Amino acid sequence: MTDQIADHYERLAPSYDDHWTYDPEYVRQFSRAITGALRLTPSDAIADIGCGTGLYTRQIAEDVQPRRPVLCVDPSTAMLDRVPALSSLRPVLASAEDVASGRVSLPDPGPLDAIVVKEAIHHVADRAATIRGLAGLLSDHGRLLVVMLPTTIPHPLFAAAHDRFEELQPDPAEIEEALAAAGLRTSLTHRTFHVAVDRERYVRMLESRYMSVLGEFSDDELAEGVAQFKHAYREDPVLRFDDHFVFLKGSVTRA
Numbered sequence: 001m002t003d004q005i006a007d008h009y010e011r012l013a014p015s016y017d018d019h020w021t022y023d024p025e026y027v028r029q030f031s032r033a034i035t036g037a038l039r040l041t042p043s044d045a046i047a048d049i050g051c052g053t054g055l056y057t058r059q060i061a062e063d064v065q066p067r068r069p070v071l072c073v074d075p076s077t078a079m080l081d082r083v084p085a086l087s088s089l090r091p092v093l094a095s096a097e098d099v100a101s102g103r104v105s106l107p108d109p110g111p112l113d114a115i116v117v118k119e120a121i122h123h124v125a126d127r128a129a130t131i132r133g134l135a136g137l138l139s140d141h142g143r144l145l146v147v148m149l150p151t152t153i154p155h156p157l158f159a160a161a162h163d164r165f166e167e168l169q170p171d172p173a174e175i176e177e178a179l180a181a182a183g184l185r186t187s188l189t190h191r192t193f194h195v196a197v198d199r200e201r202y203v204r205m206l207e208s209r210y211m212s213v214l215g216e217f218s219d220d221e222l223a224e225g226v227a228q229f230k231h232a233y234r235e236d237p238v239l240r241f242d243d244h245f246v247f248l249k250g251s252v253t254r255a
């Protein structure tokens with residue numbers, strides 16, 4: 001993890017959950033979409049890589065009731081410190097690369113039946129090697145799910161943020177290729193989650209750089225972007241938009 005990304009999440013960690021919990025249905029529905037896509041069962045050994053504060057992992061653990069704790073893996077101490085102390089969740093301080101390369105071993109040495117990487121793959125530098133390494137940790141009925149935004153998004157950001165996002169966001173096709181190159185059977189689906197958020201709350205989300213792309217801007221540039229946003233949405237007390245996600249699943253196929 002670069003220093004810039006580490007600093008970004010250290011600053012964001014205290015407010016991260018607040019940005020999404022104003023609509024508990026959003027987190028619930030999203031977590032259930034992950035549970036459904038991975039077909040999770042209580043007997044699965046599960047890891048959430050780049051789990052952040054475990055906001056979605058908690059809901060998954062509550063719904064699935066896995067017999068072993070879900071491994072909550074993240075390289076940011078500030079984010080991981082906010083994973084609740086529950087017997088169903090076990091925090092692991094490590095990056096996806098650490099786990100994929102074996103530099104950090106997981107506390108439960110057996111193979112994993114399900115791995116989810118939600119909104120973290122864009123932070124991984126060598127994505128093909130990391131996905132290959134993660135695929136190598138799967139059991140013979142293992143599944144690996146990468147959840148990511150597409151390269152263009154309808155979020156009410158300011159123009160420079162959209163441009164920078166499009167430059168930085170990896171193409172889901174690249175991830176699908178990496179899953180296939182790792183020997184997994186792939187499937188790509190699109191999911192949409194409706195967002196309705198008060199404009200003033202969204203201003204606070206922008207100001208706290210709730211998306212990592214906003215960490216690319218200096219304080220002055222961000223203030224200018226927020227001013228553009230306020231002008232563009234001055235007639236809309238509530239912002240409504242569709243949050244589109246790509247779900248890329250790779251499944252182990254028995255020979």
Ligand SMILES: C[S@@+](CC[C@H](N)C(=O)[O-])C[C@H]1O[C@@H](n2cnc3c(N)ncnc32)[C@H](O)[C@@H]1O
Pocket residue numbers: 001005009049050051052053054055056073074075076079094095096097117118119120123124125
């Ligand atoms: C946008 S947050 C997503 C957190 C969580 N998955 C969620 O959806 O709420 C991205 C997370 O990826 C983590 N991260 C950054 N670099 C990473 C890496 N190389 N491997 C795994 N996670 C990483 C960050 O610390 C952060 O917690």
